[in-house]
Structure formats: C-alpha cells, structure tokens
Amino acid sequence: MNLRFSRKAVLSVVAAASALLLGWLVTSQGPLAPTRVTVATVQQGPLLASTFGIGTVEARRSYALAPTMASRVARVLVDQGDTVAAGQLLAELDPVDLDDRVASGRLGAQRAASAVRAAQAQLAEAQSRAQVAVASARRSAELRARGFFSQEATEAKQQEANAATAAVDATTAQLAAARRDHERVLADVAGVGKLRDQARLVSPVDGIVSARLVEPGSTIVAGQAVLQVIDPTSLWVRARIDQGQAGGVRVGQSAEIVLRSDAKRVYPGEVKRVDWLSDSVAEERVVNVGFTAIPDALSIGDLVEVTIGIAELPAALWLPAAVKRVDRQDGVWRIKDGRVTFHPVEVGITTLDGRSQILAGLAIGDEVVVHSEQALQPDAKVSVVATLVGARR
Numbered sequence: 438m439n440l441r442f443s444r445k446a447v448l449s450v451v452a453a454a455s456a457l458l459l460g461w462l463v464t465s466q467g468p469l470a471p472t473r474v475t476v477a478t479v480q481q482g483p484l485l486a487s488t489f490g491i492g493t494v495e496a497r498r499s500y501a502l503a504p505t506m507a508s509r510v511a512r513v514l515v516d517q518g519d520t521v522a523a524g525q526l527l528a529e530l531d532p533v534d535l536d537d538r539v540a541s542g543r544l545g546a547q548r549a550a551s552a553v554r555a556a557q558a559q560l561a562e563a564q565s566r567a568q569v570a571v572a573s574a575r576r577s578a579e580l581r582a583r584g585f586f587s588q589e590a591t592e593a594k595q596q597e598a599n600a601a602t603a604a605v606d607a608t609t610a611q612l613a614a615a616r617r618d619h620e621r622v623l624a625d626v627a628g629v630g631k632l633r634d635q636a637r638l639v640s641p642v643d644g645i646v647s648a649r650l651v652e653p654g655s656t657i658v659a660g661q662a663v664l665q666v667i668d669p670t671s672l673w674v675r676a677r678i679d680q681g682q683a684g685g686v687r688v689g690q691s692a693e694i695v696l697r698s699d700a701k702r703v704y705p706g707e708v709k710r711v712d713w714l715s716d717s718v719a720e721e722r723v724v725n726v727g728f729t730a731i732p733d734a735l736s737i738g739d740l741v742e743v744t745i746g747i748a749e750l751p752a753a754l755w756l757p758a759a760v761k762r763v764d765r766q767d768g769v770w771r772i773k774d775g776r777v778t779f780h781p782v783e784v785g786i787t788t789l790d791g792r793s794q795i796l797a798g799l800a801i802g803d804e805v806v807v808h809s810e811q812a813l814q815p816d817a818k819v820s821v822v823a824t825l826v827g828a829r830r
Contacts, residue, residue, distance in 0.1 A: 559612075
C-alpha cells in the first residue's frame with residue numbers, strides 16, 4: 438500500500454509539473470507567447486536627407502574629329518592619352534587631287550584677273566573715243582548752225598558719237614562680267630581650299646586624346662571619327678537616381694563622390710544638371726554631378742557612387758526605422774499595457790539609414806516599436822527585450 442501510494446504521488450507530481458511546464462511553454466515560447474520587440478524613443482537633432490546613385494565618369498565636352506568626305510588616312514600624329522593644344526594638327530588624310538585643284542583654281546583666278554584688267558583697258562579706250570566723238574559731233578552741230586557744215590556731215594558725226602557711247606556701255610558690261618567671273622573663280626578656289634583643309638584634322642580645344650580609332654592607311658567614310666578629344670576640365674559624373682528619390686534633387690546641391698578605383702577617399706562635388714528625360718523602364722533619372730576639384734588619374738568610364746544631400750534640418754524630431762505603412766497610412770506601433778496599437782504620424786524627410794522626420798503625431802521621448810520578431814497586429818501582446826538609446830547624425 439505504501440509503495441502504491443508513493444508511485445501515485447510521484448506520478449501526480451510529475452503530471453502537475455508537466456502541465457505547468459507545458460503551460461509555461463505555451464504562454465512564453467509558443468503561439469500564445471508575447472512577441473519580443475525592440476523599442477526606441479523619439480529623438481531631436483540634426484537630420485541630413487540624401488539620395489544615392491551609381492554612375493560613370495564622362496566628359497561634358499567631347500569632340501569626335503572626322504572628315505566631311507571619304508578618304509584614306511595618310512598619317513596620325515598623336516596617340517591616346519596625349520595632351521594637345523587648340524589648333525594643333527592631329528591627323529591628315531590623303532588629299533587625292535585637291536592640291537591640283539587648288540593650283541588650277543589659282544591659275545584660273547589669275548586669268549580672270551587678267552581679263553578684268555583687259556576689260557578695264559578697253560573701257561578706258563572706249564571712253565576716250567566717246568569723248569572725242571561727242572566733242573566732234575558738238576562742233577559739227579555748231580558749224581552747221583552757221584552754215585559751214587552740211588546736214589549729212591553733221592548727222593554722220595552724231596552717229597559716230599552715238600556709236601562711241603554705245604561702245605562705252607558695252608565695255609562697261611564686259612568689265613562687270615569679267616569682275617563677276619573673277620569673283621566666281623576666287624569663290625571656287627576658296628571652296629576647294631576649305632575642302633583641302635578638311636583633310637587636316639586639328640584639335641578644337643586644349644585637351645587630351647581619349648581615343649585613337651583608325652590607323653594610317655585605313656579608308657574611312659565621311660563622318661567616321663579618326664580621333665576623339667576631350668576637355669579634361671569638363672569631367673563629371675553621369676549618375677542614375679531612383680525616380681522615387683530624385684524629386685528633391687536640384688542644381689547646386691552638394692554631393693559626395695566615391696570612385697570604385699579609390700573607395701577609401703570621398704571627393705566633394707556639386708549637382709550641375711538634372712536631365713529632363715528620365716528612363717521610364719528602369720524608373721531612374723539622370724543627374725550630372727561635377728567635381729569640386731578633379732582627381733588625378735581619373736579615367737573616362739570609371740564607376741562611381743554618388744550621394745547627394747537634398748535637405749538638411751538642424752533640429753528635427755526623428756525615429757530610427759520605425760515608421761510603417763498600414764492601410765495607406767504612415768504610423769508607428771506603440772505599447773500600452775503590454776499590447777500594441779497603431780498610431781498614425783506625419784512623416785517628413787527620410788535619411789539613407791532609415792531615420793524618418795516626424796512632423797506630427799509624436800513628441801520627444803515617446804517610445805515606439807522599431808523591431809519585432811514577427812509582423813505585428815493591433816492589440817497583439819508584446820514583450821520589450823531591448824531599447825535603442827542615442828542618436829546619430
């Protein structure tokens with residue numbers, strides 16, 4: 438009897454302990470257990486809202502040097518990386534017959550100039566004859582009036598004067614035609630000379646040769662680039678910013694540039710241009726950022742990371758990554774009597790590290806949930822396991 442009683446007592450104790458353990462597990466570790474959360478308090482301090490993008494280094498002013506006619510490359514005098522001056526000869530094409538056409542045009546211009554001088558001499562001679570003929574006709578008319586000259590002789594002198602005057606008009610027209618022909622020949626010579634100059638590719642600016650695209654002996658078509666020259670003072674970053682974060686980007690805002698080739702250094706910059714044309718497929722907008730001081734050994738096409746400061750507040754209420762969106766309403770989870778409620782707030786700027794400016798709905802020191810083990814629902818039981826303290830800029 439004592440043995441049986443002892444066994445029953447032990448089994449009763451074990452069953453009670455198991456029930457207590459099971460209840461504890463269900464209420465503390467199981468589905469009925471409160472969700473463990475981390476809370477933080479509303480802080481006040483400086484906030485810097487920024488946006489981030491990836492881009493490449495490009496030259497704002499880049500020049501592709503190409504001929505306006507098909508030809509063969511005779512020589513290329515520079516190579517990639519060479520520094521060149523404005524007006525410096527960089528490459529030359531085979532002029533084919535252009536030199537001969539220039540020489541022929543000059544000879545034609547000399548001939549036209551000689552024709553002008555001959556026409557001028559003929560005009561001077563015609564004017565002299567006309568003066569003599571007109572004077573003779575006038576004297577004949579005077580003598581005829583006195584009866585010393587016959588009518589037939591007077592009319593003959595007048596006819597000679599009229600013919601001489603007409604000759605002056607004809608030689609004047611010939612001189613004008615000769616001058617126009619001379620001008621035409623000179624224009625032809627100038628046109629051929631310009632065409633000949635197109636065979637000489639010169640640098641438009643003080644710059645650097647960024648690409649040598651053909652070699653001597655290559656045949657190229659009109660418009661095909663032989664060399665590319667960039668203005669090294671015009672290097673900037675062509676960055677792509679998410680459209681959702683690009684709304685606050687403006688020309689003149691400060692930026693930080695980090696080169697992938699030199700990730701340990703941060704270069705200051707400034708937004709120079711915001712493109713009007715966005716990429717609707719990638720949902721990005723192109724922002725051009727210039728360097729405050731262009732780094733040494735910077736190369737075209739370098740991949741960079743750009744951070745643009747779009748707003749800075751010296752003293753703002755903020756929370757670290759606590760704002761949620763429920764039923765199209767921004768808000769935070771607050772704890773009351775061990776349970777959570779959703780509390781709407783009005784949010785201002787948001788920083789890259791997730792901190793949000795609170796415009797309305799909370800005060801300094803209010804506690805809110807910033808992290809939970811699982812998604813929260815209204816009136817859910819929670820247990821605070823940690824509290825975030827301190828603020829970061």
